[in-house]
Amino acid sequence: MIKLNPKIGQSDIEQEPTRKGYGLGVVDLGDADKNVVVLTADLAESTMVHEFQKKFPERFVECGVAEQNMMGAAAGLALYGKTAFVSSYAVFSPGRSWDQMRVSVCYSEANVKVAGAHTGVTVGPDGATHQALEDVAIMRVLPNLVVEVPCDSIEARKTVVALGKMKGPAYFRLGRSKTAVITTSETPFAVGKAEIFRDGSDVAIIASGPVLYNGLLAAIELEKEGISVMVVNNHTIKPIDSATIIEAAKKCGAVVTLEEHQTQAGCGSAVCEVLAMNYPVPVEMVGMPNTFGESGEPEQLIQKYGMGKDHIMEAVKKVLQRKK
């Protein structure tokens, strides 16, 4: 079995925001490769690229509050030969810069890596305008793009380093608030490879992002009730690891998808596409139920919009009933 944080399920588990992993990962890359450049649109500290800025000021580009130009300039830097990291909140970039991402980056196969920070309702008090819940949808539809959703800060750091070493466009999704550190430095990670974080045989939870932790909590609780739940970390949304998803569906015969994103067109939909075409099984989808968020504390919002441990347990039981 994969080595995860032994404190999973305990109240004293370490908490860190995934954006921290971005800040660390991009410094790792900057140390190793002088062609790595970082751009931001007036959000250096909140996207945590300020350490890179301090260490490599000559390779740090402050674009001001102008995300469309930032994306285009990143494409120019990349087409010239740089590896360009674009840092902003996902609602702004790629939210406002989707057209630039489509043509200047993806169509042109520019070596640009886009960090979408402050995703999900766990952004909290800033409210609905700043809670990106549609970014995976608008990203995974673009050809030539890799889409990653790391589940914790350690995985985020590995994601950034891996994407930085690959050629071509990529998007990765980050969170604002502190969330459980699920993995360890030894947990295997490869772009394009989903990992089974917990084995089980009755239902498979296929999840992406920090909310995966609630899936693990649900699985632990359900085991006490005699329900055996597999938990798959499907961190790569594109290109999706069909083989692991099909394997999970074959073993369990029922699936719950889990993400902190609109259930339409996100990770869950990507999983459903794989299942519908290869191995159809009953699916329940846990995620943002086709609505906007609001202000509040992250945990309050997770509870209100149905992405907590209890909601996931309900979904598992519901899909079990549908299983023949």
Next chain:
Amino acid sequence: MKKLSGKDLKLKANDIRRDIIKMLVEAKSGHSAGPLDMADIFAALYFNVMNVHPEDPKWEGRDYPVLSCGHICPVLYAAMGEAGYFPKEELLTLRKFGTRLHGHPHNLALPGIETSSGPLAQGSSQAVGIALGLKMDKKPNYVYLVVSDGEQQEGQTWEAVMMAGKNHLDNLIAVMDRNRIQIDGNTEDIMPLDDVKAKYESFNWHVIEIDGNNMDAVLKAYETAKTVKGKPIMIIANTLAGKGVSFMEGDYKWHGMPPNKEQGEKALGELVAEREKI
């Protein structure tokens, strides 16, 4: 590549105009006015101003052409075909299935095309990025950006303009096709742009305004641009939309329309007559 000047350069612009007409007639779609009025500037860029090796398009010492208003690509392709980036016969494949000369330029389709463009204003940002990268590496190469006047209406244009001014990108030499037309009408009716010179100057650009269909003025503007230090350069090229074809000149209806066969023959006749006078 041998540099052209004087009469030879004017003849080359005429060659490019005739190529454009033939390409558009064959393609049966595409834009006429902008490509024709920019033929003098593209002749100057590819045969005098830019440091490029058509036989080695990825040569490290090259200057970077960036066409932001991708829809005028017939003039880009014609200039590249004339310069020897690809066999000239290929010009007649414009917009056809299997072509490398797409309806809007694609960097991966054709060697020598540095960027993809079509959605307006993206080229300005791409050019700023390339110029920044060159500055980071202390390289002497120039970026030659071509923009339309209509695309000044895009907010992204001004985001890029602001950033170029902030970063003192004197390796970025832009030219604006100020032909005063766009799809729906005359630019000053659709959304007034003037005083566009003052606008650029206020963003810390060095601005040169010329008659964009006067070859001597074009060459002199680029010569001056290369002496400017600490500021990006905008050459506002006042052009006559559809220049060289009497029934297209100054008429916005020819922005996005190709000539049919008869119109094409008439246009070629006029351009051949013009050639005799050069």
